[in-house]
Amino acid sequence: MHPAPSVILFTTLSGLGFGLLFWLGLGMPGPTGVVAFVFFAIAYLLAVGGLLASTFHLGHPERALKAFSQWQTSWLSREAWASVAALVVMAVYGAGLVFLGTKWTALGLIGAVLSIGTVFTTSMIYAQLRTVPRWHHWTTPAVFLCLSLGGGALLAGQIRFALPLLALAGVAQAYTWITGDARLRSSGTTLASATGLQGGSIRAFEPPHTGTNYLLREFVYVVGRKHSRNLRVISLTLGFILPIVLLLLPFNHILAGVAVVSHLAGVLVARWLFFAEAEHVVGLYYGKRTT
Amino acid sequence: MTQLPPLSAVKLGLVIDLDTCVGCHACVVSCKGWNTENYGAPLSDQDAYGANPSGTFLNRVHSYEVQPAEGHAQLVHFPKSCLHCEDAPCVTVCPTGASYKRVEDGIVLVNESDCIGCGLCAWACPYGAREMDVAEKVMKKCTLCVDRIYNDNLPEEDRVPACVRTCPAGARHFGDLGDPESDVSQLVAERGGFDLMPEQGTKPVNKYLPPRPRDRSEDVDILAPYLAPVTDQPKGFVGWLDKALSALPGGK
Amino acid sequence: MTYSQPQIDLSPAVSDEVRQTTCYMCACRCGINVHLKDGPDGKKRVAYIEGNRDHPVNKGVLCAKGSAGIMQINAPSRLKAPLKRTGPRGSGQFEEISWDEALELATNWLKPLRETAPEKLAFFTGRDQSQSFTSLWAQAYGTPNYAAHGGFCSVNMAAAGIYTMGGAFWEFGQPDWDHTKMFVLFGVAEDHDSNPIKMGIGKIKARGAKVVGINPIRTGYNAVADDWYGITPGTDGLLILSLIHLLFKAGKLDLTYLARFTNAACLVNEDPKSPQHGLLLRDEDGKPLVIDRNTGKPAPWDAQGIEPDLATTWRHKGVTHRPVLHLMADRYLSEDYAPEKVATRTGIPAARIRQLASEIARTAFDEVITLDRPWTDFRGHRHETMTGRPVSFHAMRGISAHSNGFQTARALHTLQIILGAVETPGGMRFKPPYPKPATAHPKPHCKVTPGQPLNGPHLGYPQGPEDLCLTEDGKPARIDKAFSWENPLSAHGMMHMVISNAHAGDPYKIDTLFLYMANMSWNSSMNTEGTMKMLTDMDDNGDYVIPRIIYSDAYSSEMVAYADLILPDTTYLERHDCISLLDRPICEADAVADAIRWPVIEPDRDVRGFQSVLCDLGHRLGLPGFVGDDSGAKYKDYADYITNHIRRPGIGPLAGWRMGETGLQDGRGSANEGQLDSYIANGGFWMSHVPDEAAYYKPFNSAYQDWAVKMGFYDSPQPYVFQLYAEPLRRFQLAAEGEGSHQPPDYLRPRIMALMDPLPIWYAPMIDGEKDPAEYPIHALTQRPMAMYHSWGSQNAWLRQLHGHNPLYVPTKIWEENRFKEGDWARVTSPHGSITVPVAHMAALNENTVWTWNAIGKRKGAWALDDKAPEATKGFLLNHLIHELMPPREDGMRWSNSDPITGQAAWFDLRVKIERSAAPTESQPAFPPIKAPVAKGPSTLAWKVGK
Numbered sequence A: 001m002h003p004a005p006s007v008i009l010f011t012t013l014s015g016l017g018f019g020l021l022f023w024l025g026l027g028m029p030g031p032t033g034v035v036a037f038v039f040f041a042i043a044y045l046l047a048v049g050g051l052l053a054s055t056f057h058l059g060h061p062e063r064a065l066k067a068f069s070q071w072q073t074s075w076l077s078r079e080a081w082a083s084v085a086a087l088v089v090m091a092v093y094g095a096g097l098v099f100l101g102t103k104w105t106a107l108g109l110i111g112a113v114l115s116i117g118t119v120f121t122t123s124m125i126y127a128q129l130r131t132v133p134r135w136h137h138w139t140t141p142a143v144f145l146c147l148s149l150g151g152g153a154l155l156a157g158q159i160r161f162a163l164p165l166l167a168l169a170g171v172a173q174a175y176t177w178i179t180g181d182a183r184l185r186s187s188g189t190t191l192a193s194a195t196g197l198q199g200g201s202i203r204a205f206e207p208p209h210t211g212t213n214y215l216l217r218e219f220v221y222v223v224g225r226k227h228s229r230n231l232r233v234i235s236l237t238l239g240f241i242l243p244i245v246l247l248l249l250p251f252n253h254i255l256a257g258v259a260v261v262s263h264l265a266g267v268l269v270a271r272w273l274f275f276a277e278a279e280h281v282v283g284l285y286y287g288k289r290t291t
Numbered sequence B: 001m002t003q004l005p006p007l008s009a010v011k012l013g014l015v016i017d018l019d020t021c022v023g024c025h026a027c028v029v030s031c032k033g034w035n036t037e038n039y040g041a042p043l044s045d046q047d048a049y050g051a052n053p054s055g056t057f058l059n060r061v062h063s064y065e066v067q068p069a070e071g072h073a074q075l076v077h078f079p080k081s082c083l084h085c086e087d088a089p090c091v092t093v094c095p096t097g098a099s100y101k102r103v104e105d106g107i108v109l110v111n112e113s114d115c116i117g118c119g120l121c122a123w124a125c126p127y128g129a130r131e132m133d134v135a136e137k138v139m140k141k142c143t144l145c146v147d148r149i150y151n152d153n154l155p156e157e158d159r160v161p162a163c164v165r166t167c168p169a170g171a172r173h174f175g176d177l178g179d180p181e182s183d184v185s186q187l188v189a190e191r192g193g194f195d196l197m198p199e200q201g202t203k204p205v206n207k208y209l210p211p212r213p214r215d216r217s218e219d220v221d222i223l224a225p226y227l228a229p230v231t232d233q234p235k236g237f238v239g240w241l242d243k244a245l246s247a248l249p250g251g252k
Numbered sequence C: 001m002t003y004s005q006p007q008i009d010l011s012p013a014v015s016d017e018v019r020q021t022t023c024y025m026c027a028c029r030c031g032i033n034v035h036l037k038d039g040p041d042g043k044k045r046v047a048y049i050e051g052n053r054d055h056p057v058n059k060g061v062l063c064a065k066g067s068a069g070i071m072q073i074n075a076p077s078r079l080k081a082p083l084k085r086t087g088p089r090g091s092g093q094f095e096e097i098s099w100d101e102a103l104e105l106a107t108n109w110l111k112p113l114r115e116t117a118p119e120k121l122a123f124f125t126g127r128d129q130s131q132s133f134t135s136l137w138a139q140a141y142g143t144p145n146y147a148a149h150g151g152f153c154s155v156n157m158a159a160a161g162i163y164t165m166g167g168a169f170w171e172f173g174q175p176d177w178d179h180t181k182m183f184v185l186f187g188v189a190e191d192h193d194s195n196p197i198k199m200g201i202g203k204i205k206a207r208g209a210k211v212v213g214i215n216p217i218r219t220g221y222n223a224v225a226d227d228w229y230g231i232t233p234g235t236d237g238l239l240i241l242s243l244i245h246l247l248f249k250a251g252k253l254d255l256t257y258l259a260r261f262t263n264a265a266c267l268v269n270e271d272p273k274s275p276q277h278g279l280l281l282r283d284e285d286g287k288p289l290v291i292d293r294n295t296g297k298p299a300p301w302d303a304q305g306i307e308p309d310l311a312t313t314w315r316h317k318g319v320t321h322r323p324v325l326h327l328m329a330d331r332y333l334s335e336d337y338a339p340e341k342v343a344t345r346t347g348i349p350a351a352r353i354r355q356l357a358s359e360i361a362r363t364a365f366d367e368v369i370t371l372d373r374p375w376t377d378f379r380g381h382r383h384e385t386m387t388g389r390p391v392s393f394h395a396m397r398g399i400s401a402h403s404n405g406f407q408t409a410r411a412l413h414t415l416q417i418i419l420g421a422v423e424t425p426g427g428m429r430f431k432p433p434y435p436k437p438a439t440a441h442p443k444p445h446c447k448v449t450p451g452q453p454l455n456g457p458h459l460g461y462p463q464g465p466e467d468l469c470l471t472e473d474g475k476p477a478r479i480d481k482a483f484s485w486e487n488p489l490s491a492h493g494m495m496h497m498v499i500s501n502a503h504a505g506d507p508y509k510i511d512t513l514f515l516y517m518a519n520m521s522w523n524s525s526m527n528t529e530g531t532m533k534m535l536t537d538m539d540d541n542g543d544y545v546i547p548r549i550i551y552s553d554a555y556s557s558e559m560v561a562y563a564d565l566i567l568p569d570t571t572y573l574e575r576h577d578c579i580s581l582l583d584r585p586i587c588e589a590d591a592v593a594d595a596i597r598w599p600v601i602e603p604d605r606d607v608r609g610f611q612s613v614l615c616d617l618g619h620r621l622g623l624p625g626f627v628g629d630d631s632g633a634k635y636k637d638y639a640d641y642i643t644n645h646i647r648r649p650g651i652g653p654l655a656g657w658r659m660g661e662t663g664l665q666d667g668r669g670s671a672n673e674g675q676l677d678s679y680i681a682n683g684g685f686w687m688s689h690v691p692d693e694a695a696y697y698k699p700f701n702s703a704y705q706d707w708a709v710k711m712g713f714y715d716s717p718q719p720y721v722f723q724l725y726a727e728p729l730r731r732f733q734l735a736a737e738g739e740g741s742h743q744p745p746d747y748l749r750p751r752i753m754a755l756m757d758p759l760p761i762w763y764a765p766m767i768d769g770e771k772d773p774a775e776y777p778i779h780a781l782t783q784r785p786m787a788m789y790h791s792w793g794s795q796n797a798w799l800r801q802l803h804g805h806n807p808l809y810v811p812t813k814i815w816e817e818n819r820f821k822e823g824d825w826a827r828v829t830s831p832h833g834s835i836t837v838p839v840a841h842m843a844a845l846n847e848n849t850v851w852t853w854n855a856i857g858k859r860k861g862a863w864a865l866d867d868k869a870p871e872a873t874k875g876f877l878l879n880h881l882i883h884e885l886m887p888p889r890e891d892g893m894r895w896s897n898s899d900p901i902t903g904q905a906a907w908f909d910l911r912v913k914i915e916r917s918a919a920p921t922e923s924q925p926a927f928p929p930i931k932a933p934v935a936k937g938p939s940t941l942a943w944k945v946g947k
């Protein structure tokens, strides 16, 4: 799939932001006043910034409200509802903390559930797609959730939780990569099933047009194997190993800051790979995928 | 509505004959012409006269080579447009309801004024049947020429999709695949019509007819008697001629 | 919840008006419905183009090009006004001038020439459809140097057909699509009959009947063929003669048909010492004789009631005469044509040749078709039924564009004829006004008289050496050397030799080269780079070797830069045209038909239809036939000519709605002022059906002959029989043997004797010489892409997306030998030059053949495309590898790269070698951009005429 910067930014930042909101909703940490304001500001910048970034890839952002209508079937619509609900609930909850110094625990819990629920709906937008076998798997929500929770914990300064969650996220991510490589092949969709042609080995001869088109731009991104291996190592190192090592060192705000930046960079790389490596079955028609 | 409607009895669609399609692209361009001028936004082209031209098309013709274990490789031309799936994933993923499947005939359409151009429906389609128009930024797809097939301004015989009307080889057929008695259903039954990517669970309405077996005359030498020599003698031909002619009108 | 869905308009208005005319995105000439809507300025705009269901050619369907017409008529490459060259030739620097200035200039150049040496004007036209008009103009001017592009296109096919049976394929004939049970296609990728062939194949397939493809490449029609024979290029003749061998051996011949309807029973002089040796025995009236089986006596071939005998020989004045069929048996029963003998060369295993032959035999003789339609032949025999052998064939440039193509095409026609599968149900059928034997066509004319018209039509069908176009001293009279001893039967001229000969001053120098609709500095020339040099070459005085070049094009093609004066044409929807029975008609086997184009939209530029310009120029030059009684212009414009020109009494350019004594009538009649209106009202064409009893056996069928006379094809019935034995060829052989007063130069004698055989033979393509050239082992071909027309397609925003560049397709064996990978480039070298181009792998291909799509490669700067357009950077032409002359022979002489009989350009004889190459930045050779007289096109198109 085409690794569109807007979508990579959106999923990465909003995942982190909603992760942070999740921990804030649980009251971990449970600051009030200015400190709470700073925490909430960061969370909203990330979550809303991410959502805004996602509208950049819409052809008609001015019609975005229409996207709320199909919650019954569409994960994207559900995501819209979930994110707005989470943001509204957490805003009320946050306002209590910042301005009133009051903690409405139940509201916070609801907000936490909505926040992590938003991340789940985001992940399901991808996981539901049978057309992208690499995504069409429980590992997709698992990785999204671990990352969001781990990253959120990191930002929330919940080292206790951040350490195991980041480790888990790293393992989940690595597992996804390794198993994901075989998923197109095991999906059962091949050039033979795509064309129904029988009687021998099938090869794409001429594409429909000599030039490019929307489908090729959007779905037939191909990453070199070596390139991908290196990026995976970089992502694991920056996203998980380095932050964990830094967190294990005696606490220090600068190191924590580095850990956050490193994690963010690692997740961005992972997210780039998430898209760039995803093989849409339509690539079979163009002979760009071998199964 | 993004929800799929209750299954309609009428399932309009295309049957494409891979045995006959010569890969001429006539259907591709007539589709482009009709749908540029009609339903919704025009199908635009970018860098039209430049280094990297690229435009929106609702129907494209691929070609594939099939190499059997023994014998000559074969070439198959393969037109592909929206298959108007019964379980259309492109419809259910759409957040706005712009994508919908018509109750009356199962045609899958995009209501362009509702489309936010998120592209998700194209992601959900396994066949590459949807293309985002770069100029208009809305999703475009085959409409099964819904503005032709019921159009009172067209003579009855022209109420078929543009691609079907134009196909010089007669490789494209249009009709109701929900009616087992229809011509298209009969054709599918007779010729073993099949679905593309059945494992994707989309239940396409459009069907493809397989190429007939090729290069069969190689198989056996059943026809040899037709070449039995009339004579063994080197000069015997004229003798044979004489004999053969006497059986004919004016013969002795 | 109930399901709700948007309301949509299911019956939108399709257009404001439909105008019906004839497509010209290619030469197939389909009928189109042009839907018009009012544009924002209130002017009518083309909104949609679809096929005309009533039209005889396409019956409603339309190809990709036809549907893309909107992008053609709005292309940014359209020329805008007459142009006069200001920079050096080839630079593309022009100034726009007025039409008056342009026509004055042309008149000033051409008028003095006509008074002194009209042959110094060479007027050659491309694939236009007004040859009966342009040739009339050239004849009136008085130059012998006129032809259309047929010589480099497919004259082999046309001439072999005319000499053998009075017509070939495409405009001459077609398979009986409704009845045939086995269709065998030789070497066709697309052909002119684009839509009809596809419709025909569709019909055959729908019936479950069989399609066989014989072609080195398995795309398109060959991809849908049930059986494919991946033949080695240039060897079809051998394959066909092997099939004929097997059929003769098995006696699978339609003897009745051969006896009655061919010259198989005609008697050939067998005495090597006789001056008549090899000629047919004739009576005092010059009629060939046969032996009548009823009487055992000789009789003229067409005598009433006779039954020609195939078996008997005849001694006359001490000379034995044998029926043609005996000569054929002698030749084709020879084991030289046994499948085992030809298998290696043709690349088809012997067993498969036998299978093909037996399948043909089975279908022809076991699946006979009988129609209950009585008919009477020209000898007065009444036949109760029409009986056919449902095997049909079609062929085009795959066999035509080789230097052995004439004889190969003759072989193919011979195969059809011995099966009895021509003009019989299920076989091949002629389209009126064909069939028409060679003898019913004019002979070539070349007599020049300064200030006077030529002594007759330029082109025709020589019957013997005395009909050649030679000067008193025996040298070629024409600039292209057509109808000379080098290429005696060059019935369509030899356009591919014009520039090269004019540049060399051989046989003489010319002054003005006048070209119309031919991209001669690019895809339609061999040796493209050399041609560009010849067009710009100067002599010692600094004058151009070809002093003046006038060119008419509608678009900013590569050729425009090489002209001194450009006469910009309209697009096909903006002018009148006439697709005439005098020319290349659009008839079907069951109907005679002709058609027009008319301005369904008005040009928005200062351009004029070229034929109208010729009417004007003809008047300015004072050409007879172009000046009216009052010394004004005889024809105001082409529409006026179409309506009012009279070719022979009662015969004009269009056959429909002519004025008879009692009212409008078909075929013959005087001019009718309302004729074009009638055509327009009828969808742009006229059609009249062949009567049922005249539908088959046309050359032999009295009912057809009578109908043809009524329609005006000829003035009296002209039945004839098929010429299996082509006597005109034998006359040339006799001359080469020393007989007669017209004698060829000595160096050509052996070749004429060997190759101008009156019975079809096969010889290796000339360039191969005696054996396969080991240094260049690979055959290199081009094919027409169905969605592009030569160079025109690339200016079309929709079509160029389909074919924006063209890889060289390489078969598996060569691919693996060279370790090619996807994205690789290769250097391809012929004896003449080399190119470096992208390669791609193809398995369904003859293992010694590479190929590419024709004419996709473009010169930078042309066609209003960006200099970085893929057509120019990755696209390429094979033409750089093909020379118009063959490599020098031992005596240093260079023969033209053509069929030695007809002069057909041998495009497909090309041999190359191939090696992997580092990827260059762009295809090689690359040329600097030419300056264009038009602006570049817009970036985004979102075309919608209605709101």
Ligand SMILES: Nc1nc2c(c(=O)[nH]1)N[C@H]1C(S)=C(S)[C@@H](COP(=O)(O)OP(=O)(O)OC[C@H]3O[C@@H](n4cnc5c(=O)[nH]c(N)nc54)[C@H](O)[C@@H]3O)O[C@H]1N2
Pocket: C126, C127, C149, C152, C153, C154, C516, C517, C518, C519, C520, C523, C524, C525, C552, C553, C554, C555, C556, C557, C558, C559, C569, C570, C571, C572, C610, C782, C783, C789, C790, C791, C792, C854, C855, C878, C879, C907
């Ligand atoms: N390698 C290779 N070369 C080949 C062939 C091949 O098979 N292989 N085939 C050969 C054959 S058979 C042919 S016929 C030639 C064809 O070659 P050309 O006859 O050169 O054909 P086109 O490229 O169509 O170019 C004709 C010119 O006509 C112009 N034109 C188009 N429409 C109009 C119009 O309405 N009015 C006027 N005045 N001009 C117009 C176009 O702009 C173009 O410049 O190519 C030959 N060249």
Ligand SMILES: Nc1nc2c(c(=O)[nH]1)N[C@H]1C(S)=C(S)[C@@H](COP(=O)(O)OP(=O)(O)OC[C@H]3O[C@@H](n4cnc5c(=O)[nH]c(N)nc54)[C@H](O)[C@@H]3O)O[C@H]1N2
Pocket: C026, C127, C153, C154, C186, C187, C188, C189, C190, C191, C192, C193, C194, C214, C215, C216, C217, C231, C232, C233, C234, C235, C236, C395, C396, C397, C398, C399, C402, C781, C782, C783, C784, C785, C786, C787, C788, C789, C790, C908
């Ligand atoms: N779409 C489209 N239609 C066209 C044209 C166009 O440019 N585009 N051009 C028009 C013109 S000018 C012409 S002349 C006609 C030509 O129409 P075609 O005769 O179809 O010409 P080509 O496309 O050159 O195809 C030649 C075919 O012959 C095969 N071939 C080559 N050598 C041999 C051989 O030795 N034996 C056999 N059996 N096959 C061989 C090639 O593989 C190829 O398939 O098409 C006309 N129609």
Ligand code: SF4
Pocket: B081, B082, B083, B084, B085, B088, B089, B090, B091, B108, B124, B125, B126, B127, B128, B129, B130, B141, B202
């Ligand atoms: S083919 Fe694709 S776009 Fe069409 S209905 Fe099926 S899933 Fe949707």
Ligand code: SF4
Pocket: B093, B094, B095, B096, B097, B098, B099, B110, B114, B115, B116, B117, B118, B119, B120, B121, B122, B138, B139
């Ligand atoms: S692109 Fe338009 S039609 Fe497709 S899912 Fe998004 S809103 Fe729906």
Ligand code: SF4
Pocket: B030, B031, B032, B034, B035, B058, B059, B081, B082, B141, B142, B143, B144, B145, B161, B162, B163, B164
């Ligand atoms: S049915 Fe209409 S919209 Fe669909 S591919 Fe055919 S022409 Fe295009």
Ligand code: SF4
Pocket: B020, B021, B022, B023, B024, B025, B026, B027, B028, B061, B077, B079, B166, B167, B168, B169, B170, B171, B172
């Ligand atoms: S128009 Fe018909 S023959 Fe041509 S590509 Fe389309 S389906 Fe195939």
Ligand code: SF4
Pocket: C023, C024, C025, C026, C027, C028, C029, C030, C058, C062, C063, C064, C065, C066, C067, C194, C195
């Ligand atoms: S074959 Fe195509 S381009 Fe040629 S005349 Fe017919 S519709 Fe036009």
Ligand SMILES: [Mo]
Pocket: C152, C153, C154
């Ligand atoms: Mo041609």
